[in-house]
Amino acid sequence: MIRGWYIGSSGMNAQQNRLNVIANNLANVDTTGFKRDTAVSKNFSELLIRRTNDDGVYKISLGSADAAPIIGKMSLGVETNESFTDFSQGSYKETGSKTDVAFSAAGFFTVQTPGGERYTRNGNFMIGKEGLLETKDGYPVLGEKGPIYVADTEFFIDKDGIIYDSEDMREIERFKTVRFENERYLKKQGSSLYAETDISGPAYIAEGEERPAFLQGFVETSNVNVVNEMVQMIEVNRAYEANQKTIQAGDTMMSVLWSKTASLRG
Known part of the structure; x- marks a missing residue:
């Protein structure tokens, strides 16, 4: 659950960066010769999950033998990779x-x-x-x-x-x-x-x-397409809200866990 908080917050930060880029594009739609920017995101390095306890028998996992083989991987969230300029021709x-x-x-x-x-x-x-x-x-x-x-x-x-x-x-x-x-x-x-x-x-x-x-x-003129930028802005807002709800859900579950643990100890 705590990991979910960090994943959700990283998603919110990435969407905020996208929103800043889109807002700047829209603000310069009438600027002569302006070239729109695009924010690109990438995943954090993914965590490989291994068995912490095994019987010591070597098992083949992803082409290698290991007493604690890989059983999966977990995403660590997203981050803004770069913001690059689109130099396509304007009208x-x-x-x-x-x-x-x-x-x-x-x-x-x-x-x-x-x-x-x-x-x-x-x-x-x-x-x-x-x-x-x-x-x-x-x-x-x-x-x-x-x-x-x-x-x-x-x-x-x-x-x-x-x-x-x-x-x-x-x-x-x-x-x-x-x-x-x-x-x-x-x-x-x-x-x-x-x-x-x-x-x-x-x-x-x-x-x-x-x-x-x-x-x-x-x-x-600028190469900013107002309609496309507005559509992307709506997408960003919805993605931001989804990440926000993920954090709220994790917070609710953690509150329930703490209250249940406290009542059992009492």
């Missing part, structure tokens, strides 16, 4: 603004922050006071030669991410677009920014088939 939203850019496939814009280079899918840019192309938080967007200077909105972006002056079609810069070996393991840093990790590997310039096509005048 496009036309804005008509020349400073807005979207990708047609996988890839990341590179921006300069006080903490170093960071990466984003949010192409909702603006022109700063110094004529630099910036994110809404004021971080300069980087080209392959450095920050992108455009001065005004009179520029054109082709499918390869090359920026041209609209008047004389002079090439200004090319977006620094990067990929990673294991994009799933990028670390979210808020404001639609990602940082590389040891597992994701370092950023490298996307070229050839790995380089996405650029769409000027569009932004990528």
Whole structure:
């Protein structure tokens, strides 16, 4: 019964973590370029149950001989294994603004922050006071030669991410677009920014088939499906309640056991 308390409480903790992830997804359903997270759970190591007393005669159990053979196993509960980001493509939203850019496939814009280079899918840019192309938080967007200077909105972006002056079609810069070996393991840093990790590997310039096509005048919406998230929220609430009832049932049985034991001793 006491083991049941711990198993039930571990289930409640895991469901609480899932609920936090779902709530964050729903809160960012209208955030440009947002990628939903998914919480993954796993079992604790399972306990192998052996006979504590036997006649000393070797018996075959799971391919081995043992005087106290394995008679079964018991689950020790569940825990949250990881929360990973789903980088599936979101839909496009036309804005008509020349400073807005979207990708047609996988890839990341590179921006300069006080903490170093960071990466984003949010192409909702603006022109700063110094004529630099910036994110809404004021971080300069980087080209392959450095920050992108455009001065005004009179520029054109082709499918390869090359920026041209609209008047004389002079090439200004090319977006620094990067990929990673294991994009799933990028670390979210808020404001639609990602940082590389040891597992994701370092950023490298996307070229050839790995380089996405650029769409000027569009932004990528979040890939959160509200209906699916709400269904999962209902599932989490029901699973949480089931684990809660398991603990309550164990507590009731333990109370009965204690009261019966006390009455017998009395």
